[in-house]
Amino acid sequence: MKVCSGRFLFLGMFILWAFTAYGKTEILDGNNGLSSSVVTDVVKDRKGFMWIGTNNGLNSYNGYVFARPYRELADLPVSRLLYDRDRNIIWVGTHKGLYKVDPDNGKVYTIGNSTDWTKNHVTALIPQPDSGGVYVAYRGGEIGLISQDNTPRLITRLPADSGKTNLFVRSMCNAVDGGIYYCVFQTRGYVFHLNVHTKKISIVKIGKTHAPTWLKNYGDTILIGTGEHGVQMWHRSLSENITPAAVKNLNNGKRGEAAILVDGALMIQYEQGMLVDVRLGTGELTNIGNGNPEGGKIGYNSLFCDEGGVIWAGTNSGVYKISNEQRLFGRLLDDAQRATMRSIIEDKRGDIYAASYSGLYHFDVIHKNWKHYAYLDAQQTIPARLFDLLDDGNYIYAACSDGGVPFCRFNKTTRLFETELYDKEFIRNISRAVALYKDKKGRIWLGSNNGLVLYDSSRRSLSLQVDKPFNAGDCIVRDIKEARGQDAFWVATDKGVMLVDEDRGVLFHLNKDTNPELSVNDIFSLYEDSTGALWLSTNGGGINIISSDKKSVRHLGKKDGLSNDIVYGLLQQDNGFMWISTSNGLSCYQPLMNTFYNFYVTDGLIHNEFNQQSFLKTSDGKMYFGGVKGLHVFYPDSLMAKQKRNSVSLFISPVSTWNNETGSFATMNDITGKGELIELASPNASLVLNLGLTDYSDPMNNSFSYRVKGLLNEWMPLTLPPVLRLGGIPYGRYTVEIRGMNARGTPADNLIHFDLLVKRPFYKTWWFYLLIFFFIVFVIYIFFYMRYRNLKSLQQLRVQIASDLHDEVGGMLTRITIFSDSVLTDDHAPAVKKGKLEKIAILSREATSSMSDILWTIDARNDYSVTLAERMRGYMEDMLLPAGVELMFDISASSQKHHRLPAKVRQQLYMIFKEAVHNLLKHANATKAKLIYHFDGTHFLLRVENDGVDQEAASSLSGQGLKNMQMRAQKIGARISVTSINGTFIIAVEN
Numbered sequence: 001m002k003v004c005s006g007r008f009l010f011l012g013m014f015i016l017w018a019f020t021a022y023g024k025t026e027i028l029d030g031n032n033g034l035s036s037s038v039v040t041d042v043v044k045d046r047k048g049f050m051w052i053g054t055n056n057g058l059n060s061y062n063g064y065v066f067a068r069p070y071r072e073l074a075d076l077p078v079s080r081l082l083y084d085r086d087r088n089i090i091w092v093g094t095h096k097g098l099y100k101v102d103p104d105n106g107k108v109y110t111i112g113n114s115t116d117w118t119k120n121h122v123t124a125l126i127p128q129p130d131s132g133g134v135y136v137a138y139r140g141g142e143i144g145l146i147s148q149d150n151t152p153r154l155i156t157r158l159p160a161d162s163g164k165t166n167l168f169v170r171s172m173c174n175a176v177d178g179g180i181y182y183c184v185f186q187t188r189g190y191v192f193h194l195n196v197h198t199k200k201i202s203i204v205k206i207g208k209t210h211a212p213t214w215l216k217n218y219g220d221t222i223l224i225g226t227g228e229h230g231v232q233m234w235h236r237s238l239s240e241n242i243t244p245a246a247v248k249n250l251n252n253g254k255r256g257e258a259a260i261l262v263d264g265a266l267m268i269q270y271e272q273g274m275l276v277d278v279r280l281g282t283g284e285l286t287n288i289g290n291g292n293p294e295g296g297k298i299g300y301n302s303l304f305c306d307e308g309g310v311i312w313a314g315t316n317s318g319v320y321k322i323s324n325e326q327r328l329f330g331r332l333l334d335d336a337q338r339a340t341m342r343s344i345i346e347d348k349r350g351d352i353y354a355a356s357y358s359g360l361y362h363f364d365v366i367h368k369n370w371k372h373y374a375y376l377d378a379q380q381t382i383p384a385r386l387f388d389l390l391d392d393g394n395y396i397y398a399a400c401s402d403g404g405v406p407f408c409r410f411n412k413t414t415r416l417f418e419t420e421l422y423d424k425e426f427i428r429n430i431s432r433a434v435a436l437y438k439d440k441k442g443r444i445w446l447g448s449n450n451g452l453v454l455y456d457s458s459r460r461s462l463s464l465q466v467d468k469p470f471n472a473g474d475c476i477v478r479d480i481k482e483a484r485g486q487d488a489f490w491v492a493t494d495k496g497v498m499l500v501d502e503d504r505g506v507l508f509h510l511n512k513d514t515n516p517e518l519s520v521n522d523i524f525s526l527y528e529d530s531t532g533a534l535w536l537s538t539n540g541g542g543i544n545i546i547s548s549d550k551k552s553v554r555h556l557g558k559k560d561g562l563s564n565d566i567v568y569g570l571l572q573q574d575n576g577f578m579w580i581s582t583s584n585g586l587s588c589y590q591p592l593m594n595t596f597y598n599f600y601v602t603d604g605l606i607h608n609e610f611n612q613q614s615f616l617k618t619s620d621g622k623m624y625f626g627g628v629k630g631l632h633v634f635y636p637d638s639l640m641a642k643q644k645r646n647s648v649s650l651f652i653s654p655v656s657t658w659n660n661e662t663g664s665f666a667t668m669n670d671i672t673g674k675g676e677l678i679e680l681a682s683p684n685a686s687l688v689l690n691l692g693l694t695d696y697s698d699p700m701n702n703s704f705s706y707r708v709k710g711l712l713n714e715w716m717p718l719t720l721p722p723v724l725r726l727g728g729i730p731y732g733r734y735t736v737e738i739r740g741m742n743a744r745g746t747p748a749d750n751l752i753h754f755d756l757l758v759k760r761p762f763y764k765t766w767w768f769y770l771l772i773f774f775f776i777v778f779v780i781y782i783f784f785y786m787r788y789r790n791l792k793s794l795q796q797l798r799v800q801i802a803s804d805l806h807d808e809v810g811g812m813l814t815r816i817t818i819f820s821d822s823v824l825t826d827d828h829a830p831a832v833k834k835g836k837l838e839k840i841a842i843l844s845r846e847a848t849s850s851m852s853d854i855l856w857t858i859d860a861r862n863d864y865s866v867t868l869a870e871r872m873r874g875y876m877e878d879m880l881l882p883a884g885v886e887l888m889f890d891i892s893a894s895s896q897k898h899h900r901l902p903a904k905v906r907q908q909l910y911m912i913f914k915e916a917v918h919n920l921l922k923h924a925n926a927t928k929a930k931l932i933y934h935f936d937g938t939h940f941l942l943r944v945e946n947d948g949v950d951q952e953a954a955s956s957l958s959g960q961g962l963k964n965m966q967m968r969a970q971k972i973g974a975r976i977s978v979t980s981i982n983g984t985f986i987i988a989v990e991n
Contacts, residue, residue: 024325024602029318033066035059035074039314041081042304045103046088048651048694050312052319053078058092058101062653062692063699064721069654072108073099080125082134087148091134093122098136100150106654106669112152117142124172124182135180135196137169143180143194156199158184171225173217176236181222183212191215191224191234206234206241216259223259231256231268260303260311269300269313308646310696323697327604328639333361333370334606334630341626343389344616345396352616352624353396353410354631355386360398360410360417375400375408375417384408388613390436390444399433399446406433407446407455407462422460430462435613437480437489445489447477452491452500478612479525484532492523497536497546508550516553518544524612527570535578537567543580543589556589559705559717561596561745563587569615571623573636581610581625585701586632587745588640596745597643602698606630646695650704650740650748653690673738673752680758686727687756691718693740693748701743708756709735731760816840816847849878853914857907865899865935868906872913872931879917880929885946888930899937908968909942909989912976915965916944916987924948924985940974941990949985965989 029037036056043051050061058073058081059066068074073092080093090101097119098111112118121139128135132148141158158167172182180194181204188211191204206212211227221242224232230251233243243251250270258269302314313320333339333354342355352363359374375384375398384405390397395418396410408419435447446453451474452465466474479492488501496511496518511521519541527535532548542557542565557565563585571579578589585608586599600608607629614626625632655671657680671678680687693702704722705715711734718724724738738752762768820840856862856871869891876887913931920926925948932943962978965987969976974991 024323026321026323027318028061028066028321032318034318035066035068037318038316039301039319040078041302042312042314042319043081043083043090044304044306045083045090046085047103048649048692049103049653050306050696051081051083051090052314053081053092060653062651062690063696063702064692065690067653069106070101070108072110073101079122082125082127084127084132087132089132091125091136091146093125093136095121098122098125098134098146104670106667109150111146111150116152117154117157118144118152124169126172126174126180129174129178135172137172137182139166139168141166141168143169143182145196155196156194156201170212171214173215173222175217176220181215181217183215183224187211191222204234204239206232213256214258225256225259226251227255228253229256230254230270231259257300258303258313260305267303267311269303306694306696308695308697321696323602325602325604328599328634328642329604330633331604331606332631332633339630340611340628341614341631342385342387342611343613344624344626344631345389345391346616346618347391347396347412350619352618353389353391354624354626355389355398355613356626357385359384360386360389360396373410373415373417375410387432387434388436388447390438392438392444397436397444399436401432401434406430406448406453421457422455422462430464435477435479435492437482439482439489440487445480447480447491449476451475452477452480478523481526481528484528490526490528490534492526492536494522494539496521497523497526497534510546510550510553516546516551518553519555519557524568525570527572529572535570537570537580538565540565543567543570558703559715560594561587561598561703561741561747562589563596563598563600563701563743563745568610568612569625571615571617571625574621575637577636577640579615579623579625579636581615581627583610584608585743586610586625588636595747597640598701598743598745600698600701600743605632646746648740648742648746648748649694650738650750650752651692651694652738652752653692656688657685671754673750673754675753675755677755677757680729680756682761683728683730683758685758686725689724689726689738691722691724691738691740691752693742695742695744695746698743703741704738706736706738709737715739726756729756729758731758731764733757816844853910857910858903863901863903863906865894865901865937865940866896868901868910869896869933871910872933875914876917876929876931879921880926883921885920885926886928888928890930890932890934892934892936894934894936897937899935901935901940905940905972908972908974909940912965912968912987912989913942913944915961919961920944920946920985939991941988943986943988945984945986947983947985949980949983 028034034052034054036054038055039052040055041053045051048062052059052061052066055077057068057075058070058078060069073094076094076096078092078094082091082093083089084091088102088104090103092099092101100109100111101107102109117138117140120142122136123139124137126135127133128145134146135143136146137143141160143155143157145153145155147153158169160166167184167187169182170185172180175181175193177195179196181191182194183191189205189208191206191212193202193204194200206224207229210224210229210232212224213227214225216223217236220236222234222236224234226232231243231247232241232251233247234240235242247268254270256268256270260267300313300315304312304314306312309324311322313322333341340357342357344352344354346352350365352365354361354363359372362371362373363369364371375386384400386398386400388399392409394412396412398408398410400406400408405419407421408417409421410417430446430448430450430453432449433446433453434449437445437447439445444455446455446462448464450464454463454465455461456463475493475495477491477493481490483490483499486499486501488499488507491498491500496509496514498506499508501507510516510518512518518536518538520538522539522541524537524539526537529535534546536544536546538544542555542560542562545554545556547553556562562580562582564582566583567580568583569581573579576591578591580587580589586605588597588599589595590597599605605627607627610625610627616624618624621637622633622635650673652671652673655668655678657668657678668678670676678687691704693699695702700720702720702722704718706718706724707713707715708726708729710732711729722740726736734756736754736756740748742748862868862871873889873891880887920929924946926946928947930945932941932945934941965976969989972991974989976987976989979986979988
């Protein structure tokens with residue numbers, strides 16, 4: 001197990017770290033989203049997250065937002081944190097026991113159960129070396145060992161004090177022999193050593209009046225924090241106090257609250273927030289301050305130093321983040337009144353002249369001193385603002401405003417400003433000048449708020465070039481530079497960049513609307529390098545580099561590592577490095593590596609904001625950059641030699657997905673950004689990623705960008721705080737890439753990338769379309785099949801009706817015709833005629849009945865079970881009662897309901913029933929008959945019973961009659977049976 005600490009080796013070593021570099025302090029508390037301002041401990045995991053324990057839960061922090069990712073620890077007071085870097089495990093001691101957090105899978109493990117000693121308040125926590133377990137102390141006096149598999153084992157329990165109050169361990173540290181050193185609450189003069197194997201406890205005397213409150217071990221030395229004697233150093237092997245005299249003097253009467261080693265140098269936190277750097281080798285002490293930028297004293301609970309040198313102090317007033325602040329730059333005029341600097345130039349003697357809002361500053365290279373010369377307006381009351389300077393031998397010409405004139409000069413001999421250079425009638429249209437240029441003919445050009453202005457000393461005139469062939473237009477001219485190898489000059493304006501020739505006019509003009517195009521139209525300054533490429537600093541568009549053939553433009557901006565997109569000035573070193581002043585920091589661009597290195601106030605800048613025209617490279621290679629509070633001066637080679645780039649990594653919080661269709665969030669803890677596949681259910685789903693960098697020194701100047709390959713191949717910048725939200729992405733598979741860069745311009749070592757699959761809904765997939773196609777084909781097929789079947793059924797019905805009419809009615813009508821003819825032609829006796837006429841009447845009634853039956857069977861209004869039951873009852877009564885047959889009916893109640901009965905079934909059942917009744921009447925001498933009919937909506941039973949069975953009746957049904965019935969039963973999928981039992985003849989049909 002590795003913890004964030006230095007290694008204190010032995011007394012007398014020389015400490016090289018300069019703690020005076022620390023100075024920028026930021027307070028993070030409840031106002032920033034921390035769950036409580038009482039912070040007990042701070043650690044950092046290997047992914048890059050800061051973990052902060054408070055008296056109201058465990059918080060994570062990515063440099064921008066706080067979160068409480070674990071519900072189990074959201075509200076528990078946290079007393080101690082311990083991080084196992086090898087296993088990426090966070091041990092969390094709380095007022096209700098010990099927990100183990102696995103950030104990789106987002107799980108929290110509870111140690112012990114609710115009834116044993118492991119549920120007590122955790123007071124101390126240290127690693128068990130090389131095992132993955134931890135030693136833990138509890139408020140009840142218990143000291144236990146928690147193994148890597150979360151199994152607790154009690155080592156010992158401290159006895160009660162005088163039998164009343166349990167003693168408990170306040171702090172522990174590891175011993176060289178594998179044991180434990182610990183100090184006990186309200187115990188003076190002693191530190192204890194516990195042999196974890198034998199459970200033997202020995203006493204280490206440290207001084208009768210010393211009340212130890214915390215312990216830290218570094219090498220062979222124990223640091224002991226005490227209540228009244230500061231921080232003591234105890235040599236374990238020699239068993240003696242080795243505290244240096246300088247520390248002893250500082251300790252007197254002070255409470256030592258925390259200590260930490262940073263690159264081998266000891267930092268001690270004393271009571272009331274006083275932070276001291278102890279240089280042990282020399283005995284020198286440096287008071288870094290009380291660590292509270294808002295004033296007042298604070299109490300520290302813990303100190304932690306991350307790999308970037310940022311110190312995190314847990315206090316009762318939040319987390320105090322103390323960042324490294326170096327003094328890499330020389331500062332000039334930073335205490336001068338209104339020292340907002342503009343142009344800086346060097347004359348032939350080597351003197352430096354700097355324009356400002358309060359006049360002219362002059363550095364005499366011989367006397368090595370600065371002098372200030374104010375140029376007042378006509379009333380001699382308001383200092384004129386000087387913008388640009390031009391050296392012309394005995395004079396320094398200045399472009400200015402707010403002084404009543406746009407143009408003046410400074411006499412080097414008399415040290416006076418001269419304004420009577422031109423007639424005042426020429427300045428009616430010129431209110432301000434910001435740029436100066438001397439051409440090869442010795443003439444001076446001014447860049448004004450209305451365009452180009454030419455100064456003619458012989459005529460004492462200022463002429464606005466509005467009617468000339470080289471008119472640059474009605475624009476603000478911000479900079480004018482000579483064009484290499486041409487009798488022309490470059491003009492930077494708020495409408496693009498122009499190449500101007502006095503005789504031929506504007507030879508070349510680029511802006512945002514031309515091809516090639518600039519990033520913006522407003523150009524602050526320009527620089528033509530030795531290759532002929534033109535570098536433009538812009539107002540919000542970063543740097544534009546126009547190729548030497550003027551056919552292409554390359555853009556460099558914040559997304560590439562530049563500190564800010566508002567760029568004021570450019571200076572190039574002999575090695576090709578380009579130094580760039582911006583509105584938020586100073587950048588160094590290395591073209592061959594295409595990388596930036598950025599500098600801010602934490603590196604010694606007076607202020608992060610620079611100014612237009614305020615830059616100079618002297619003859620000896622020294623660089624000057626002016627800003628809103630003075631001048632910065634440095635030698636770039638020596639400054640870059642001091643820089644050491646720390647490694648930076650990019651990380652993501654657990655990834656969240658949102659589905660608009662279901663209205664729900666889902667969290668994925670296992671996304672590392674190393675090529676995983678993330679699936680979104682549809683374009684309506686969105687993906688949310690919170691990003692961070694392991695460098696916490698200046699997170700608000702970090703930069704992040706992303707691209708979605710296959711959809712958006714250009715890198716797109718992210719605003720701060722860096723949250724990437726991907727939604728509304730069309731169906732398909734894409735690769736998402738994210739990159740990060742710290743405030744210094746150092747890119748992250750890793751690139752977060754993962755595949756994103758946006759699924760098509762099933763109703764928009766090819767197989768669904770194919771299924772719909774087959775379904776439509778099937779529906780069409782069914783439609784035509786049903787139509788064909790209906791037509792066929794109709795044809796069959798017509799055939800059936802014709803057949804029935806032919807069989808049932810046609811024969812009867814033929815017989816009626818025969819009998820009728822016979823009555824008409826034959827001369828019979830009246831009695832014979834009467835018999836024939838009666839026969840004709842009977843056949844007519846039978847034909848009418850048959851016709852009625854046929855019409856009844858095809859009428860759809862009769863497709864109900866109750867209709868069939870009524871029809872059969874009526875038929876039996878009409879046919880059998882006149883014959884003297886006694887009738888009985890067993891028709892179930894369900895059969896009398898309006899259960900729908902298919903026409904085909906109804907027809908065939910009725911025809912079978914008629915055949916049975918016909919045979920009963922014709923062949924049986926029946927005196928009794930019974931009809932049984934049951935139908936429940938699915939199953940039916942039709943049964944006809946009669947007595948008076950004879951051999952002729954039985955034989956009649958064994959022949960053609962039974963075959964007809966069986967044929968009709970098969971058509972409707974029914975079974976038919978004919979039986980004779982004890983003189984009762986039974987015909988039954990059922991399905």
